[in-house]
Amino acid sequence: MSKKKSKKTTKRFDGRKPDELRPLKIESGVLPHADGSAYIEMGRNKILVGVFGPREMHPKRFSKPNMATLRCRYHMAPFSVDPRRSPAPSRRDNEISMVMRYALEPAVFLERYPRSVIDVYAEILEADGGTRTACINAASVALVDAGIPVRDLVASCAAGKIDGQLVLDLGDYEDKEGDADVPLAYMPKTEHVTLLQMDGILSQDDFNGCIDMAIEGCKQIYEVQREALKKKYGLDEGEAN
Amino acid sequence: MSKKKSKKTTKRFDGRKPDELRPLKIESGVLPHADGSAYIEMGRNKILVGVFGPREMHPKRFSKPNMATLRCRYHMAPFSVDPRRSPAPSRRDNEISMVMRYALEPAVFLERYPRSVIDVYAEILEADGGTRTACINAASVALVDAGIPVRDLVASCAAGKIDGQLVLDLGDYEDKEGDADVPLAYMPKTEHVTLLQMDGILSQDDFNGCIDMAIEGCKQIYEVQREALKKKYGLDEGEAN
Amino acid sequence: MSKKKSKKTTKRFDGRKPDELRPLKIESGVLPHADGSAYIEMGRNKILVGVFGPREMHPKRFSKPNMATLRCRYHMAPFSVDPRRSPAPSRRDNEISMVMRYALEPAVFLERYPRSVIDVYAEILEADGGTRTACINAASVALVDAGIPVRDLVASCAAGKIDGQLVLDLGDYEDKEGDADVPLAYMPKTEHVTLLQMDGILSQDDFNGCIDMAIEGCKQIYEVQREALKKKYGLDEGEAN
Amino acid sequence: MSRNVGIASRLKRNKITEVVASGKRMDGRDLLDYREIQIKTGVLEKVEGSAEAYLGKTRVLVGVKFGKGYPFDDTPDKGVLMTNAEFTPIAHPTFEPGPPDERSIELARVVDRGLRSAEILDMKKLCLVPGKSVYMVHVDIYVLSYDGNLIDCSALAAIAALKTAKMPVYTVKDENVKLTKKTKAVKILREPLAVSIVKIGDSLLVDPSADEEEVMDARITITLDEKGNVCTIQKVGSVGFTRDELKTAVQIAAEKVEELRKNV
Amino acid sequence: MSRNVGIASRLKRNKITEVVASGKRMDGRDLLDYREIQIKTGVLEKVEGSAEAYLGKTRVLVGVKFGKGYPFDDTPDKGVLMTNAEFTPIAHPTFEPGPPDERSIELARVVDRGLRSAEILDMKKLCLVPGKSVYMVHVDIYVLSYDGNLIDCSALAAIAALKTAKMPVYTVKDENVKLTKKTKAVKILREPLAVSIVKIGDSLLVDPSADEEEVMDARITITLDEKGNVCTIQKVGSVGFTRDELKTAVQIAAEKVEELRKNV
């Protein structure tokens, strides 16, 4: 963990250091009927991701002749937030589904499965801050669990600013109270940022600081993802770059 | 009518005996543009059923290669209940459409019309208690009116318990005040129960009593259905079993 | 302008004479990506119409083997009225889309483009009274701008009765306060009325008076439409009748 | 000029046009004859008013419900009248279950405009507490059998249902609205009825059948009140009317509406 | 008689029917054996109650949420209980994301009817201010893995979640309702559990797997409370039951429900 980024030593709301991730647990192969799956607990987020495919795309006319289509769906259980939410997808859900797809696509060798579709379904059972980053972490593991060849794992977390301090991996409370939140996804091997969003107000310097801090966080998450895949990931090493 | 089931002789809300059906009237061939049709008044229920088919199914990929598909639709007019209801189908409507289909399917020789569809549309013009049983009674007559070969007519009514007494063919008021309501459909020739639902609280003995009482009621309704079909039904006798 | 129809000389709400049109401005070829287009200001109405086609129809099974299909869509921007309206189409919008189509169809040589579709999209940016007539005026110009052969231009305006007086081209305020409103569309060359609606209460004489007055109004609008098309319309003269 | 597609349809059109041109119709009627009209009122028990109208094989059921609700923001002192139309799939093999299509929207709109523009109810009298509580009047049109001319048939049923309706009486005290067990007759200010006239070739004819509607060039529906005033007009179809045809149509409608009026 | 289509499906049916006719099942169970049952409660932190139930590879998560809302017009003095079911697309390759289909509607309806008809909660005690403010209880069924018998599994999870839920306490003063930080246990009046019995050929068996549900002739679900009373019945499938089969089914259900009850 890179300590140099933390400017102060003030304790955070939940007692973490500024550049400390929330407790993280990833398990792969948790769903009996999916081709690949993963369960993640990242802070209080509890998320199941199932991957189906590559399989035939319906309707066929939407399939691509030279590559597979990656479809992502970010979906919150009605009881995942307080107060309860309606099961119908919101504009926010649709936007997150889209950015999840863009975060994962650069990692997948879609060219190997022309005309087919790979479905990535993320079910948010309980939501803390940073659901989209947690979904990407689990989805990347689930894709490998499904045997789909990838360039690298995609690791994701956010950095932000709260009470004048840059902090890593914001929880729900920090997310709402903070000045800004910068979720990011990163492929360590190719050093590519595949998700980047931000809401809030940050100086350009602080923004750059957030990116650096989030990339460091991603590198730690990457190790947890690899661990979760154990032997399966070993098989995949040869694919990278 | 089997008198042995009535434990008390207390009069019911509308003056009926415990094992007495509501006034019942069935007419067949009432719609000029349907292949078969029937109108039923069962208590204050007023229901029109139209049958269309066997006809080509669209979209074709939903058709079954070795048999016809039976589609049922239970639909309430906005003015059929008080207060007025929205014309959009509710979850209850969809569930009743489904159990109607399951109540009628065992009677129909669907194998004779592979790849085609038979549509059964029930329009509730006025609703008293027991709309689903009334719909099945009319639908069964309408299917025969459409010339569709059947094993037997399906007769349907409910039994239930109110004020400690088992009663037959509950009206709207009894339906809401009673302890339990057991709608049932029955094919007298094969002695098969093709619809069975229940809501409420009944001892196992009372539940068995309700089934027996409802089957007796169905046998009476069956005679009214046969009467409504007159000669048409005569043609169909040869088909049974 | 035919003066004989105005019975009184009382000034109207906005100072116009009874048989005077609102200020009218039509411009053609205003949209870079449409095949044909027109912008109209008719009173405070501000409307953009885009025409696309003739083009292939999807899904194909809805296309007509012997002629093109004309599709019209009347659509109000959420900020076009006060209070703001929802972007979802209302029953009124759907009805106006339909009568627009019937107003324009008689003018178009649809037979020349079998199996194809011509889309006419009217976007109401700001609504004063008489949006449907303004849409038809702009749409007719946009069709010619798209190079689609027509029998004639279709000109449209309303007449109505307010404070006992027949008046031409009602604005929003007059529309709501008046006794009746008679929107009409007219093809001067064939002398056919292709749109006629009315809401209100009028004696048969007054109704006939409104029709005559509206036809006179259409003839004036026709000149403005021709002007807007300048040379383009010239090319089309040979087509008529 | 016919705009209908398909060979069967074009043959049907040719045949009908030919017969109509000779002043007759496929079912033997004259051009200006209505089919048999039948109206039954009070056919439903759970609504405040109901009527069933038949025009030949066309059959429409109308239920009128009175309830209590909020006024619209822009008319705080007026009751609310809502007209809805549903085409049931039992009415015709080509009708499909599902949300309202263009035809049922037009039917509801034209009947609604007919009731509204003729101001058949005094909406101000249907206000209970201004801005807070008003009568809601639902007129639900339910098409049970389709053989053409739904608008005329629906207008007949709607007027018959409203004329025979008994509305609930509420008492209002300090803005508290209470339902009583009393009912009273609905006061109808005007009785607009619709006459639909279709144009096939150069002929105008009334009360079109389903086949005639399928092949018609255009239709004009004219609603008139009991004094002969014109209340609503709706022209549809891909052919226009000349000025003379319109004048004739209004005359026909004024004449036929008297015949319809005898039935309600 | 099988009504399933497709050759693969018919072969599967023949195989299963044959095995079942011999009193055994594809996975080695006896006809009246349930698969392994596992229940975890308190699995979620943001809800008032939660439970996850497993029946073999079938897995259902139920969340129970308490909130404050308006009562229904016809029950102004009662709280509101709402049951919803969602089939997530991760549960089975054949499940698609989107609005609820017939199966999830049936699941929600049957569980809802089970909770409601057994009157498991005293809804009158869930009223805060009559006509104005009541408790809203949302029971959300979330299907995470499908291998048959969702109704029994969901009923287990729902009862387990309700039994362990802590509801928020409100204070009411002059119709002003205020949320406190206190919570209290939910009082459950009855504990209805569901037993689903399917008919394949002439055999009746419990706890059907996905394959058995695919080929079954009919299914009857019987919900019983802790006193052995019947609360809800649902028969589906295109074959009927004889009177004797129904009696047997009720006996089986009464017996098996005791076994299920040990898990909640």
Next chain:
Amino acid sequence: MSRNVGIASRLKRNKITEVVASGKRMDGRDLLDYREIQIKTGVLEKVEGSAEAYLGKTRVLVGVKFGKGYPFDDTPDKGVLMTNAEFTPIAHPTFEPGPPDERSIELARVVDRGLRSAEILDMKKLCLVPGKSVYMVHVDIYVLSYDGNLIDCSALAAIAALKTAKMPVYTVKDENVKLTKKTKAVKILREPLAVSIVKIGDSLLVDPSADEEEVMDARITITLDEKGNVCTIQKVGSVGFTRDELKTAVQIAAEKVEELRKNV
């Protein structure tokens, strides 16, 4: 690496990539050149604020409406700001009428997040009666012509419309809210504008045309306020950015936003 399908599309991509690699563009612009920017305000009369922005052939109309409504439950003392975007079918032959698709949802979301996260309005000042009545501010984005870069164009129009809007004044007395005939200027706390940068091959370029958006590898939109603070970021597209590319993109955006700012 290109992920676009179809031969025509691949040819277009090859051509554009080649030209861009040489530091030029198909329409002759330099990589960091915007097209001609034009902004008109006060173009509509029925709204409180309006503006039309043009970026070359891209044209967006924004209407701002102020009304009165209920606050959200979780922010009882704040006004409500709602941003909506519609792609009209006249804007491009590939746009179809109907409910919002992924692109229009993204446009609305990014502009909305831009306005919201920069806290351009003091939402607490838009509260009339806490928990009961607040200002509703609707920002409606209406795309009239599409030739790429809708986000930058929409942000320009939205800020221009808000800056020139006149909001209605209400008086509040004992929780009674009354509309007056007065209006006042809207106080804008910040002026965030968006700069979209697309990556084609190894090049970064601003203000993409429709063709450039079609073939681009990825896009990053950066919203900055008038002090140079970053307010909103959105990265889309199936290729990633290196750390260096991101730094460069922020520098470009900080520079170009000053150029845009001269127009509002």
